[in-house]
Amino acid sequence: MIELVDNDxxxxxxxxxxxxxxxxVLDPSRRQALCGNHDVQACPGSGKTTMVGxxxxxxxxxxxxxxxxxxxxTHTNIARDEILKCLSGHPSGFALRSYPHFIGTIQEFVNTFVALPALRSKGMTVTQIDDDHCVDRLERMALPGTKTYLANRHASISELRYRWEHNSLILKTPAFQMPSQSASYTNxxxxxxxxxxxxxxxxxxxxAYAQESLFHNPQLADALRYxxxxxxxxxMQDVQGFQDELVSAIFDHVDVHYQRFGDPDQSIFDGVGGELPNxxxxxxxxxxxxxxHRYCPAIAGQLCGLSSRNADSDEAAPLFRDDCAP
Structure with a gap:
């Protein structure tokens, strides 16, 4: 395990x-974030991407x-691209763009290293991973009676998907709590x-398929940690609960330098699609x-009172301080 120190x-x-x-010039809090592996809350304009780079x-x-x-x-492609752009300013940064390193979204990581190999081992072919496409195809294939049944029960066909619950891969069928002999359920x-x-x-x-693979093959997590x-x-503030559960199960381990950056005050994806937030x-x-470095003192003074993290308390009041203020 490589340790970073101030001299580095x-x-x-x-x-x-x-x-x-x-x-x-890096202040003590930024140096501590660079040398440690504790969770970091980085407010707007704090230079988070630069710090990660x-x-x-x-x-x-x-x-x-x-x-x-x-x-x-990262949670989005935009954040991934920002990190890659930050690294491109230094020759050493190009080494991080290729094997054995990985910079990408959580979805890309899960697909590449866990889910796609798991599905292929089942003999299943993956041609498209896309919510909108799946919903469109399901709606086109569903019988009129099935659509009417779901509409009468205020259920969405988008809920027809596999989930990992109670250590089992379960197909959730909208409007049905248990198996049924009805035509709609069969459809x-x-x-x-x-x-x-x-x-x-x-x-x-x-x-869900990744969770199943990790559950039945615990050595896979060991291999990924190695x-x-x-x-x-x-x-990290926008990572949803099921994403956090999977990534933490793999990497939140004593053998891994595991560190998360974000700002809960900027969370915008909590509860999207009915999913629980992390x-x-x-x-x-x-x-x-x-x-x-983004706000003048007047704006910073207004923003600090809006923090859901009690950033306007005595201890956290400097969170929105502008170090470039005159």
Whole structure:
């Protein structure tokens, strides 16, 4: 396990600041975030992406394992691209773009390393992973009577998907709590089987199949931890509960440098699609990054009172302080 210390940061800054008109200067809270692995709350304008990029560059400058890599997970493609853009400014950053390292969304990671291999081992073909496509196909295949039945019970055909519950892979059938001999229930089973035969899956189903694979093959998690001894997660505030459950089951381990970055005050995806939000991060105690470069003092003073994390308390009041203020 590679440990980062202040000297690693100083050496990197010495290189990066050679061509910068305004040198990068890191305060103690940012240095602590770079050297530690505690959860970090980074307010708007705190330079979170830059900080993640600096940490990755510090790691890669000391990296020597040819078949073990750094894993960086994000919630969106935009965040992934921002990190890659940040790394492109330094020659060492290009090493992180390829094997054995991985920088991508949580969905990409789950698909690539767990769900797709699990489905192929079952003899199943995956041609498309997309919620809108699955709903459209199910609606086209469903019989009129099935659609009427669901509408009368205020149920959506989008709920017809596999989930991992109580250590079992279960097909959830909308409007039905248990198996039935009815025509609508039989039709739902038939169109779901046809959809899977076409190779089409919901995004969340990939997590269900991944959970099943990890449950029946516990050595898989050990292998992933060995492959990726360093794991950083960006935009953690928007990671949904089922995503957090899977990633934490794999990487929240003593053998992994596991660190999460985000800001619960900026969470916008909690409860999307009826899914539960994560609570392991959004409800946790964490160290805030106390300075923002984005807001003037007047705006910062108004924003601090809006924090759901009680950032306007005496201890957390500096969270929105503008260190560039005159």
């Amino acid at each position: 940061i100083d050496e990197l800054l010495l290189v990066l600041n050679q061509n910068r008109a305004t040198p990068l 600096l940490k990755l560059l510090c790691f890669i400058r000391k990296w020597s394992a040819p078949r073990r890599g750094i894993c960086v997970l 739902l089973l038939a169109i779901k089987a046809r959809l899977q035969a076409e190779g089409s899956f919901f995004y969340s189903e990939m997590y 492959r990726f001894p360093v794991v950083l997660i960006d935009e 609570i392991s991060y959004n409800s946790a105690d964490m160290q805030p990054i106390v300075e923002s």
